[in-house]
Amino acid sequence: MLSELMDQLMLSSFWELGALLLALAYLVLAAHQRQGCWLAAAVSCCVYASIFWDAKLYMESLLQVIYVIMAGYGWWQWRQQGTAIEENQRGHHYSFKWHFKQWVWVSVVAVVTALLLQNYTDADAVWLDTFTTAFSLLATYLVTKKAMETWWYWLVIDSVYVYLYLSKGFVATAMLFVLYLVLVVYAMYRWRVDDGPAVQTT
Numbered sequence: 001m002l003s004e005l006m007d008q009l010m011l012s013s014f015w016e017l018g019a020l021l022l023a024l025a026y027l028v029l030a031a032h033q034r035q036g037c038w039l040a041a042a043v044s045c046c047v048y049a050s051i052f053w054d055a056k057l058y059m060e061s062l063l064q065v066i067y068v069i070m071a072g073y074g075w076w077q078w079r080q081q082g083t084a085i086e087e088n089q090r091g092h093h094y095s096f097k098w099h100f101k102q103w104v105w106v107s108v109v110a111v112v113t114a115l116l117l118q119n120y121t122d123a124d125a126v127w128l129d130t131f132t133t134a135f136s137l138l139a140t141y142l143v144t145k146k147a148m149e150t151w152w153y154w155l156v157i158d159s160v161y162v163y164l165y166l167s168k169g170f171v172a173t174a175m176l177f178v179l180y181l182v183l184v185v186y187a188m189y190r191w192r193v194d195d196g197p198a199v200q201t202t
Contacts, residue, residue, distance in 0.1 A: 019047035020176045027180060030143065031187035033194060035078050042071040048173075055168055058123045059113070059133040066137060074144040084191035087146040094147055102138055110134040128164050132157055151188045158184060 022044035029037035049064035081087055114130040117123040136157055142150035158180045165174035 015047050016051055016170065016172050019044045019051065020172050022047075024176060024179060024183075027183045027187065031183060031190045033078075033083060033146070033191070035075060038071040038075040038078070041074075042068050045071065051170075055170075056122060056124050057129055057168065058117065058121060059126075059129045063133040063136060067140065070137075070140050070144065074140075077144045078146075081146055083194055084146040084148060085194070088148050094142075094149065099149070106134045106138055107131075125164060125167065128160060132160050132164065146191070148188075148191055151184050151191070154184045155181065 022040045026037045026041040026044060029040060045064040045067040049061050049068075052058075052061040052064065110131045110133075113134070114126050117130065118126045123129065135153060139150050139153035139157060142153065158177045161177045162174050162181075165171075165177065
């Protein structure tokens with residue numbers, strides 16, 4: 001099984017591997033609350049937008065474009081924020097009621113979007129693609145706010161992404177998301193103990 005995965009990894013394109021490394025750099029930097037994570041994210045997302053469009057994963061491609069915009073927002077937000085510990089003490093830890101409201105409207109938007117894509121496009125893996133896209137946007141918003149609970153979202157989302165990308169033949173990217181699952185746990189730990197400088201630019 002491992003040798004088969006490595007063979008498929010070797011067939012991955014140069015662009016996919018480059019985007020993979022930048023995406024991995026994003027999460028490592030984000031775990032340490034370094035502002036440069038947003039630059040790595042923006043470049044990686046530009047590459048992935050093109051790759052996913054060619055694979056007819058239209059919602060994933062759109063997600064990458066929106067991520068570029070959110071990376072700019074995240075860069076701006078983190079320049080004004082303290083550490084995750086400080087921000088959660090200031091009320092950026094959202095209540096269950098707040099999360100439930102987001103789940104409802106995000107799910108409604110995802111269902112409507114999935115039905116439109118299913119009936120009017122040749123998009124593949126419509127339901128998984130759309131729901132992971134919608135909830136990834138919510139989770140990314142929480143990252144920009146340094147809300148601790150964002151990492152619980154990413155544990156679920158990244159697990160689904162592993163399956164989705166393997167099914168589409170993006171082995172390198174699927175392996176990235178396996179690493180993401182490990183790094184998400186690490187980020188949970190770092191955000192709870194790191195009470196260092198509020199903004200780190202490198």
